[in-house]
Amino acid sequence: MTTTITITGAGGQIGYALLFRIAAGDLLGPDERVRLKLLEIPQGLRGAEGAALELQDGAFGLLESVDVTDDAGVAFDGTNIAFLVGSRPRTAGMERGDLLAANGGIFGPQGQALNAGAADDVRIVVVGNPANTNALIAAAHAPDIPSERFTALTRLDHNRAVGQLSTLLGVPASEVRDVTIWGNHSATQFPDVAHATVGGRGVPELLAERFGGEVAARAWLADEFIPRVAKRGAEIIEVRGSSSVASAANAAIDHVRDWVHGTQNGWTSVALPSDGSYDVPAGLVSSFPARSVDGAWQIVRDLDLDDFAAPRIAASVAELVEEREAVRTLGLL
Ligand code: NAI
Numbered sequence: 544m545t546t547t548i549t550i551t552g553a554g555g556q557i558g559y560a561l562l563f564r565i566a567a568g569d570l571l572g573p574d575e576r577v578r579l580k581l582l583e584i585p586q587g588l589r590g591a592e593g594a595a596l597e598l599q600d601g602a603f604g605l606l607e608s609v610d611v612t613d614d615a616g617v618a619f620d621g622t623n624i625a626f627l628v629g630s631r632p633r634t635a636g637m638e639r640g641d642l643l644a645a646n647g648g649i650f651g652p653q654g655q656a657l658n659a660g661a662a663d664d665v666r667i668v669v670v671g672n673p674a675n676t677n678a679l680i681a682a683a684h685a686p687d688i689p690s691e692r693f694t695a696l697t698r699l700d701h702n703r704a705v706g707q708l709s710t711l712l713g714v715p716a717s718e719v720r721d722v723t724i725w726g727n728h729s730a731t732q733f734p735d736v737a738h739a740t741v742g743g744r745g746v747p748e749l750l751a752e753r754f755g756g757e758v759a760a761r762a763w764l765a766d767e768f769i770p771r772v773a774k775r776g777a778e779i780i781e782v783r784g785s786s787s788v789a790s791a792a793n794a795a796i797d798h799v800r801d802w803v804h805g806t807q808n809g810w811t812s813v814a815l816p817s818d819g820s821y822d823v824p825a826g827l828v829s830s831f832p833a834r835s836v837d838g839a840w841q842i843v844r845d846l847d848l849d850d851f852a853a854p855r856i857a858a859s860v861a862e863l864v865e866e867r868e869a870v871r872t873l874g875l876l
Contacts, residue, residue, distance in 0.1 A: 545576040549622040552629025553581035554590025560792035566603040581611045582618035615656035630671025647875035650677045654684030669695040675828040676866040683876045695814035697830040699794035700724040704734040720809035723832040726859025733855040734772040806834045
């Protein structure tokens, strides 16, 4: 079997990290051949062409072909999996309206091109920021693609939360289950450990043991854990001198691999169009706890949200509602 995979922004940093993982079989496994289509804007084409040369030099057994183009129609034709990485992220002094308008100019046409040419089973993950609202815009321009095929990446936030717990509690990351990122992939996100477990024991109980009571554990969550996870991107920039790249590509691989092959080890976090669950307005692309069953995401339902969680989720969802209103006002939906 061969899967056609499109990567936008393929000449950039995350694209560079993604391509080699995919070609090596980390996304779909050792039996699935891949065709790569790299989409760039004209000024990014040389970067993507260079990456294509290096892919050739990797002599990957699973890699059937690599095409580089600046034409979205060509890039999305027949695509089964689309990583939408290229975007116009916020830069210093940029107004929100300008940011959203610039991204509307990217994700509206890309949604249309996906609608026109993608394979019937297409799965889309938006990595480029503001990821949730970019996914919303793309979905709105692709009326023939079921909206739940448009997702945005909060798996990096999820993995960051798991990594923090694993280090604190001294257990392998694979033993930390059922963490949730709620809301927007932004500083308002809510990393939630209320239902998380390690080795069958509740994380809240383990934290209370560790910090000497529930009150101290909650203070650690509010003052240390949540801001550390939500602002980890800024920490990486400060320490590394450049934004998260390999961890972002890794998370994008995790997201799509679980979507295609099914979630292992509990649930994960995915930003996808709300079906109204947990009072998140229908259609809003918001992060939820989700499992992939038979190749489709299913939101984990009926979790109890206490007075620690509910207002934090509501605050992040309110930010998404504002972003949606802003793009509506700009005529981008
Ligand atoms: P980068 O600047 O190295 O690469 C972006 C590439 O996208 C550039 O080569 C640029 O030419 C290309 N591009 C811009 N507009 C395009 C368009 N319309 N079509 C095709 N390509 C286009 O940036 P990097 O580090 O690769 O990050 C990419 C995006 O991912 C950024 O928006 C960043 O904020 C976001 N990001 C999201 C994360 C998440 O967890 N959701 C984590 C880390 C980064």
